[in-house]
Amino acid sequence: MKILVAVKRVIDYNVQIRVKDDGSGVVTENVKMSTNPPDDNAIEEAVKIKESGKAKEVVAVSVGEEKAQETVRKALAVGADRGILVKAEGAIEPLAVSKILQKIVEKEKPDLVFMGKQAIDDDCNQTGQMLAALLKWPQATFASKIDVKDKSLEVTREIDEGLETIEVNIPAIVTCDLRLNEPRYASLPNIMKAKKKPIEQLNASDLGVDTKPRIEQIKVEEPPKRKAGIKVASVEELVQKLKNEAKVI
Amino acid sequence: MTKESMEYDVVIVGGGPSGLTTAIKLKQLNSNLNVCVLEKASEIGAHILSGNVFETRALDELIPNWRELDSPIKTKVTKEKFLFLGKNKSLNWPTWLLPAVQKNHNNYIISLANLCRWLAEQAETLGVEIFPGFPASEILYNEDGSVRGVATQDMGIDKNGDKKDSFEPGIELLGKVTVFAEGCRGHLGKQLIQKFELNKDKDPQQYGIGFKEIWEIDEKKHEEGLVMHTAGWPLDNNTYGGSFMYHAENKQVFLGYVIGLDYKNPHLSPFDEFQRFKTHPAIKKIIEGGKRISYGARALIEGGLQSLPKMFMPGALLIGCDAGTLNMPKIKGSHTAMKSGIIAAETINDHISSGKNLSDYEKKFKDSWLYKELYHARNVKPSFSWGLILGIIFTGIDQILFRGKLPFTLKHKHADHETLKPANEMPKIEYPKPDNIITFDKTSSVYLTGTNHTDNQLVHLKLKDPNLPINYTLEKFDEPAQRYCPAGVYEVQKENDINKFVINSQNCIHCKTCDIKEPSQNIMWVTPEGGGGPKYGNM
Numbered sequence: 001m002k003i004l005v006a007v008k009r010v011i012d013y014n015v016q017i018r019v020k021d022d023g024s025g026v027v028t029e030n031v032k033m034s035t036n037p038p039d040d041n042a043i044e045e046a047v048k049i050k051e052s053g054k055a056k057e058v059v060a061v062s063v064g065e066e067k068a069q070e071t072v073r074k075a076l077a078v079g080a081d082r083g084i085l086v087k088a089e090g091a092i093e094p095l096a097v098s099k100i101l102q103k104i105v106e107k108e109k110p111d112l113v114f115m116g117k118q119a120i121d122d123d124c125n126q127t128g129q130m131l132a133a134l135l136k137w138p139q140a141t142f143a144s145k146i147d148v149k150d151k152s153l154e155v156t157r158e159i160d161e162g163l164e165t166i167e168v169n170i171p172a173i174v175t176c177d178l179r180l181n182e183p184r185y186a187s188l189p190n191i192m193k194a195k196k197k198p199i200e201q202l203n204a205s206d207l208g209v210d211t212k213p214r215i216e217q218i219k220v221e222e223p224p225k226r227k228a229g230i231k232v233a234s235v236e237e238l239v240q241k242l243k244n245e246a247k248v249i
Numbered sequence: 250m251t252k253e254s255m256e257y258d259v260v261i262v263g264g265g266p267s268g269l270t271t272a273i274k275l276k277q278l279n280s281n282l283n284v285c286v287l288e289k290a291s292e293i294g295a296h297i298l299s300g301n302v303f304e305t306r307a308l309d310e311l312i313p314n315w316r317e318l319d320s321p322i323k324t325k326v327t328k329e330k331f332l333f334l335g336k337n338k339s340l341n342w343p344t345w346l347l348p349a350v351q352k353n354h355n356n357y358i359i360s361l362a363n364l365c366r367w368l369a370e371q372a373e374t375l376g377v378e379i380f381p382g383f384p385a386s387e388i389l390y391n392e393d394g395s396v397r398g399v400a401t402q403d404m405g406i407d408k409n410g411d412k413k414d415s416f417e418p419g420i421e422l423l424g425k426v427t428v429f430a431e432g433c434r435g436h437l438g439k440q441l442i443q444k445f446e447l448n449k450d451k452d453p454q455q456y457g458i459g460f461k462e463i464w465e466i467d468e469k470k471h472e473e474g475l476v477m478h479t480a481g482w483p484l485d486n487n488t489y490g491g492s493f494m495y496h497a498e499n500k501q502v503f504l505g506y507v508i509g510l511d512y513k514n515p516h517l518s519p520f521d522e523f524q525r526f527k528t529h530p531a532i533k534k535i536i537e538g539g540k541r542i543s544y545g546a547r548a549l550i551e552g553g554l555q556s557l558p559k560m561f562m563p564g565a566l567l568i569g570c571d572a573g574t575l576n577m578p579k580i581k582g583s584h585t586a587m588k589s590g591i592i593a594a595e596t597i598n599d600h601i602s603s604g605k606n607l608s609d610y611e612k613k614f615k616d617s618w619l620y621k622e623l624y625h626a627r628n629v630k631p632s633f634s635w636g637l638i639l640g641i642i643f644t645g646i647d648q649i650l651f652r653g654k655l656p657f658t659l660k661h662k663h664a665d666h667e668t669l670k671p672a673n674e675m676p677k678i679e680y681p682k683p684d685n686i687i688t689f690d691k692t693s694s695v696y697l698t699g700t701n702h703t704d705n706q707l708v709h710l711k712l713k714d715p716n717l718p719i720n721y722t723l724e725k726f727d728e729p730a731q732r733y734c735p736a737g738v739y740e741v742q743k744e745n746d747i748n749k750f751v752i753n754s755q756n757c758i759h760c761k762t763c764d765i766k767e768p769s770q771n772i773m774w775v776t777p778e779g780g781g782g783p784k785y786g787n788m
Binding site for chain 1: 253255291292294295360362363366378380383401404405413414415417418420422465542696697699700701779784786787
């Protein structure tokens with residue numbers, strides 16, 4: 001079995017995001033970039049399945065600028081066997097990413113495609129679902145537990161009501177939740193080894209995918225500042241204020 | 250369990266200006282050398298904080314064509330100001346009356362973090378292996394007592410010391426020579442200084458705490474290339490310190506404050522002094538209407554030549570501010586750190602290629618401009634122990650009339666942890682509340698640093714005696730850790746009428762002030778799990 005894992009380079013989750021003065025986006029210069037956190041879980045799960053003997057190869061793929069190579073390299077350092085970087089400049093929307101991934105799937109013919117449930121930069125939560133639709137494959141989203149069966153997966157999903165367990169036939173798309181596992185650290189010797197693992201570089205345009213944005217971004221702005229809270233003396237006063245001032249009850 | 254090991258010709262601990270310079274110079278001298286650099290931050294530059302007005306002298310020697318290599322050294326100093334601040338007034342000190350060491354017309358306003366990122370690129374191009382996210386936590390010795398290398402921290406240990414699922418053992422990195430370039434108060438450097446008595450017959454080391462904020466200000470008030478320093482208010486005559494304000498590119502100003510850690514009043518809060526300083530009319534008018542985008546703090550070394558430890562020992566060198574090469578009257582340490590790295594690389598190359606002793610470092614250092622600079626600078630900082638006014642008068646005589654050539658050397662008498670007076674003998678200081686426009690509290694400031702440490706790991710701020718803070722330090726000094734820590738790590742909380750000393754180690758921005766100033770030297774800073782700490786951008 002072969003597992004393809006999609007990873008995305010995003011602004012590190014600890015960095016305080018700053019909106020550009022002109023409202024055209026957020027500041028990314030001199031900002032620490034990292035792998036999208038749930039993508040780390042996706043890689044970890046794929047590597048675990050490989051270590052259990054149920055998969056033969058784990059391939060990490062990323063779509064983005066040249067520097068996204070570091071993200072692929074990080075995946076190689078924690079156990080992926082080889083990498084693919086599809087170079088594309090500018091904002092790449094989920095539809096374009098899923099079309100690119102579709103081409104990669106057609107080429108690589110994996111049995112499973114894993115990725116994070118969503119990216120922490122645009123929070124779209126669309127790529128996995130769109131890819132499933134394009135490939136006409138079953139999908140299991142928000143996975144917090146994956147059991148690999150003979151020709152199917154038993155996947156526990158994190159849903160609003162609690163946990164839902166479903167079975168999907170292989171080939172399938174799985175999008176991973178942060179609860180799925182605890183990603184391992186890349187050890188120094190493995191980082192060294194990862195430097196020697198191959199990363200194939202492709203261009204989005206060579207794959208025949210039109211990456212032109214379909215969404216027009218009008219303005220990016222900071223959320224309004226939260227007003228200071230007040231202390232109330234009694235429940236009555238609280239109810240009073242919620243009714244008359246906040247007008248929420 | 251024995252750790253896995255990797256062998257290199259040279260292992261460098263710390264990816265700052267001195268460590269990266271050593272790495273680059275080594276590869277220039279002999280491209281066959283295997284050189285690696287360990288860095289505790291998640292990426293190079295993320296733990297670097299500095300003013301910074303940069304003198305290019307060492308870089309000119311290291312990479313003469315740096316101007317052609319798209320370096321982040323762009324903003325030339327065009328104008329200088331020096332202000333003496335009273336509470337509401339300010340006196341403009343004519344720049345021709347400044348000693349030559351404080352003149353900056355050939356220098357550049359830079360972000361040292363960005364310079365380090367660029368130096369790391371140069372080093373990697375030459376084949377240096379750089380490992381960010383891997384703190385060296387332990388020194389390894391040979392049987393003969395010489396340094397054999399370092400071990401990196403085990404990863405994935407929980408707060409009780411047990412292994413988590415993600416446990417990843419540390420690695421031994423063995424070098425023919427190990428270079429310690431951790432920066433001010435490096436936690437391994439401190440151990441080496443003790444073990445090899447590198448500071449024997451030297452004065453106690455002197456430190457300061459430096460704060461920096463980056464502001465984006467109104468275009469009309471921004472004068473790219475302007476360098477401004479101040480002395481005076483809000484500090485009293487007996488406290489050593491001053492401010493800097495550098496107008497950098499992109500409408501940004503680098504605004505900072507440095508306070509000597511030899512201050513005496515335990516009620517003093519360096520953070521709040523800095524915040525208060527910004528309310529001075531001469532400062533406020535510049536940043537008003539602007540936006541604070543970054544915050545950080547870091548201890549710096551001020552002892553100079555008198556306190557500079559021996560920089561070589563069997564199997565290892567101690568360089569940059571891990572030893573203490575900062576030039577205090579110049580308020581610059583980057584070019585001196587880099588020069589110490591160049592000398593280190595030359596010494597190591599001679600050692601590896603022709604078996605010369607590492608003690609050659611001393612001679613090379615004494616023959617260099619670095620030594621001359623530090624020699625001429627040596628009397629400035631100690632003279633300020635007489636107070637600001639006498640310090641300035643003496644510095645004028647020493648630096649302008651005698652150009653640092655007075656035939657005597659003033660001594661540093663006390664280590665910084667010895668200078669605090671009992672709390673009940675010193676005046677309490679009432680600091681104004683933050684207005685969240687010009688002045689801020691510690692919580693919202695630390696938020697800007699992007700600091701995080703994986704939760705559920707061992708506390709990396711160790712107490713030798715866990716009861717001392719409450720039983721002794723609280724009563725005698727009103728537990729000054731609550732105030733000298735720039736990140737609010739230390740708190741004294743009352744629970745059922747019982748005082749409790751709380752360490753919020755997750756907030757730690759790795760400035761090392763606690764390790765320096767704690768009056769009983771009861772707090773030990775050790776390396777947390779790799780990648781933890783601040784994530785500074787262009788600091």
